[in-house]
Amino acid sequence: MARPKLPFEFLVALRFLREGRMQTALILLGVTGGVAVIVFLSQLISQLQATIIDRVLGSQAHVVMRPLEEANQRALNDPASIAVIEPRAQRLRSIDQWEAMVKLAEAQPRVVAVSPVVSGPAFALRGRASKSVALMGVDADRYRRIVKMDGYMTRGTFHVEGTNAIIGIELAKDLGVTVGDKVFVRAAGGRDELLQITGLFDIGNKDLNRRWVFTTMKLAQSLLDLPGGVSNIDITVTDIFDAQDVSERLQAGSGLTVESWMTTNSQLLAALRNQTVSNNLIRSFVIVIVALGISSVLVVSVVQKQKEIGILRAMGASSNRIMGIFLLQGGLVGFTGALAGVGLAWGLLQFFSSVYRTGDGAPLFQPHLDTGIALSAALIALVVGVLAALIPARRAAKMDPVQAIRA
Amino acid sequence: MTAIVALRDLRKSYGVGTPVETEVLHGIDIELAEGEFCALIGPSGSGKSTLLNLIGLLERPTSGDLAIAGSETAGLNEQALTVLRGRHIGFVFQFHHLLPAFTALENVMMPSIIEQGVATADAEAIAHDLLLRVGLKGHEHKKANQLSGGQQQRVAIARALSRSPRLILADEPTGNLDTHTADDIFALLREFNRERGSACLIVTHDPRLAARCDRRIELVDGRVAHVSSS
Ligand SMILES: Nc1ncnc2c1ncn2[C@@H]1O[C@H](COP(=O)(O)OP(=O)(O)OP(=O)(O)O)[C@@H](O)[C@H]1O
Ligand SMILES: [Mg+2]
Numbered sequence: 001m002a003r004p005k006l007p008f009e010f011l012v013a014l015r016f017l018r019e020g021r022m023q024t025a026l027i028l029l030g031v032t033g034g035v036a037v038i039v040f041l042s043q044l045i046s047q048l049q050a051t052i053i054d055r056v057l058g059s060q061a062h063v064v065m066r067p068l069e070e071a072n073q074r075a076l077n078d079p080a081s082i083a084v085i086e087p088r089a090q091r092l093r094s095i096d097q098w099e100a101m102v103k104l105a106e107a108q109p110r111v112v113a114v115s116p117v118v119s120g121p122a123f124a125l126r127g128r129a130s131k132s133v134a135l136m137g138v139d140a141d142r143y144r145r146i147v148k149m150d151g152y153m154t155r156g157t158f159h160v161e162g163t164n165a166i167i168g169i170e171l172a173k174d175l176g177v178t179v180g181d182k183v184f185v186r187a188a189g190g191r192d193e194l195l196q197i198t199g200l201f202d203i204g205n206k207d208l209n210r211r212w213v214f215t216t217m218k219l220a221q222s223l224l225d226l227p228g229g230v231s232n233i234d235i236t237v238t239d240i241f242d243a244q245d246v247s248e249r250l251q252a253g254s255g256l257t258v259e260s261w262m263t264t265n266s267q268l269l270a271a272l273r274n275q276t277v278s279n280n281l282i283r284s285f286v287i288v289i290v291a292l293g294i295s296s297v298l299v300v301s302v303v304q305k306q307k308e309i310g311i312l313r314a315m316g317a318s319s320n321r322i323m324g325i326f327l328l329q330g331g332l333v334g335f336t337g338a339l340a341g342v343g344l345a346w347g348l349l350q351f352f353s354s355v356y357r358t359g360d361g362a363p364l365f366q367p368h369l370d371t372g373i374a375l376s377a378a379l380i381a382l383v384v385g386v387l388a389a390l391i392p393a394r395r396a397a398k399m400d401p402v403q404a405i406r407a
Numbered sequence: 408m409t410a411i412v413a414l415r416d417l418r419k420s421y422g423v424g425t426p427v428e429t430e431v432l433h434g435i436d437i438e439l440a441e442g443e444f445c446a447l448i449g450p451s452g453s454g455k456s457t458l459l460n461l462i463g464l465l466e467r468p469t470s471g472d473l474a475i476a477g478s479e480t481a482g483l484n485e486q487a488l489t490v491l492r493g494r495h496i497g498f499v500f501q502f503h504h505l506l507p508a509f510t511a512l513e514n515v516m517m518p519s520i521i522e523q524g525v526a527t528a529d530a531e532a533i534a535h536d537l538l539l540r541v542g543l544k545g546h547e548h549k550k551a552n553q554l555s556g557g558q559q560q561r562v563a564i565a566r567a568l569s570r571s572p573r574l575i576l577a578d579e580p581t582g583n584l585d586t587h588t589a590d591d592i593f594a595l596l597r598e599f600n601r602e603r604g605s606a607c608l609i610v611t612h613d614p615r616l617a618a619r620c621d622r623r624i625e626l627v628d629g630r631v632a633h634v635s636s637s
Contacts, residue, residue, distance in 0.1 A: 003512075003513075003516070003526045003528070003530075003531045004513060004520075004525075004526050005525070005526070006525070007524055007525050008520050008521055008524055008525065011520065011526075015506075015508040015509060016508065018508065019507070019508040307504065308506050308507075308508075310504075311504045311505075311506060312506075312517075312521070313465070313489075314463065314465060314492070314498050314504075315493070315498070315517055315518045315521055315566075316489060316490075316492055316493025316494075316518055316521045316522060317489070317521045318485070318486055318489040319485060319489075320486075321521075400466075401465050402460050402465045402466050405460075405465070405500060405504060406456070
């Protein structure tokens with residue numbers, strides 16, 4: 001057997017822990033469980049929130065600029081719905097000097113993409129079928145940076161020119177058409193056009209799959225009687241949570257109605273925030289319970305090790321070093337438990353992601369563990385371990401060596 | 408010759424400031440020379456352990472002067488006392504007081520580990536040598552509680568000697584052992600004392616062993632009652 005290599009405090013701390021097998025095992029189990037719960041919950045909630053936000057923003061611009069409306073914008077503000085920008089026909093107006101507004105938006109910091117859109121209501125007709133749709137005149141290259149249409153295409157590519165149109169799979173089903181077929185579109189004002197279907201998309205939202213009809217801006221302008229105009233300007237920002245900020249600044253700069261996804265989905269955001277708050281509450285409780293567990297086990301250990309502490313003192317160990325031994329025990333238990341807890345959380349994520357799946361068979365969440373979450377959990381456990389050991393460690397340091405030896 | 412221990416009018420009271428305040432040592436004046444082998448005898452409750460703990464800097468006197476290896480201890484703080492204790496004093500207790508979580512070898516190395524911060528190769532060599540000298544070859548890697556009482560006390564002696572202290576304080580080191588083993592342990596202490604010149608203050612109830620010391624100090628009711636040299 002080689003001589004021990006560890007520094008004095010580590011050596012004694014580890015031996016003490018090893019000696020108190022059952023206690024050490026129990027408290028390690030407690031810390032492991034606590035850390036696992038925290039990591040698993042945090043990971044789950046952050047993923048679910050990301051998924052929800054992703055879904056919401058999958059078919060929605062981060063920020064939308066529209067002409068000033070005199071009133072009743074409210075109807076569009078239903079936070080739960082995906083905001084389809086669909087001004088009333090009689091109100092359909094263009095943004096004044098929209099080219100300048102596009103430039104203004106593009107010049108803003110944290111703005112990634114800007115896309116003018118000509119949208120308005122129309123009917124798609126084929127045979128006896130007549131469906132109410134939303135005409136979307138876009139510049140495909142610009143628009144694909146607002147809504148990632150390329151990823152949603154089930155047939156054809158997201159590219160419009162001439163009288164080509166791209167429609168959703170639900171509308172195609174309702175009308176009984178597919179790529180290569182033609183569909184007749186009539187706007188509310190009475191103008192109409194025969195469109196050639198060159199692509200189908202599935203945006204993951206039946207309502208939008210039924211309503212959106214993409215054409216060129218020019219075609220939409222003529223159908224909707226908005227010559228040279230656009231009805232709204234869609235904007236993508238770098239960080240989705242910057243959207244409100246960007247929108248407020250654009251509003252001030254342009255004098256237009258500017259709304260961010262955060263306003264349109266304020267109730268959703270509030271719900272997410274509540275979820276975060278309750279998660280933090282659970283986390284705090286778990287941390288307190290784990291800390292109390294470590295503390296109580298070490299308090300017992302200090303009493304049990306009274307004699308050893310006395311011997312170590314008699315052999316020249318200062319009270320500070322005795323304190324160090326117990327702080328280290330707390331830290332070691334916290335850190336080891338944290339590592340095991342992160343491992344357990346990883347296992348739980350693997351297990352639950354394979355068990356719980358969405359309707360279409362995809363995992364409800366990814367079995368992926370965020371390094372940031374894992375690291376901060378480990379760090380917190382280490383700190384909590386040391387803090388929890390503070391009271392027992394001070395007790396150990398204050399212990400009278402003579403009492404210990406006489407006993 | 409300088410004194411390794413010098414006490415002047417040393418007093419110790421327990422429960423100071425409480426209704427049960429009692430003075431246990433009533434002014435002790437003792438000097439112990441370097442390399443001296445001295446017995447501390449006296450009836451139970453006379454204050455022998457208390458005196459030993461004071462000299463070992465495990466407790467502070469209520470009043471009086473205590474110098475170890477020429478250093479006055481009265482003005483020293485806890486940290487300085489710890490250093491002084493670590494540097495000059497080795498303890499052997501009645502109930503051996505080994506660390507049960509450590510092996511015999513590690514127990515002997517522990518004072519050095521405390522001083523150096525880690526176990527050095529030198530310390531290991533010294534510990535091996537000491538265990539050999541106390542007759543425990545082959546038992547180095549046994550845990551303390553796997554050894555017999557006599558063996559444990561040998562380990563404790565090896566540990567007390569591991570840093571070649573100038574003073575060994577032994578509180579009834581043979582009190583728990585049969586006569587034969589007690590003689591062995593005593594002989595060991597005497598051997599090391601002669602060989603290395605460590606002074607030794609040994610509390611014992613055994614008149615035979617006391618008679619084999621250089622000097623006997625008898626304590627009665629917290630006072631030095633009698634001193635005799637051989
Ligand atoms: N912590 C304490 N508080 C109060 N009184 C104490 C304390 N420690 C020791 N005493 C008292 O001091 C006196 C001397 O005790 P001490 O242990 O020094 O005696 P001793 O000579 O070593 O006896 P023994 O031979 O039985 O070991 C005793 O009366 C004892 O009750
Ligand atoms: Mg005693």
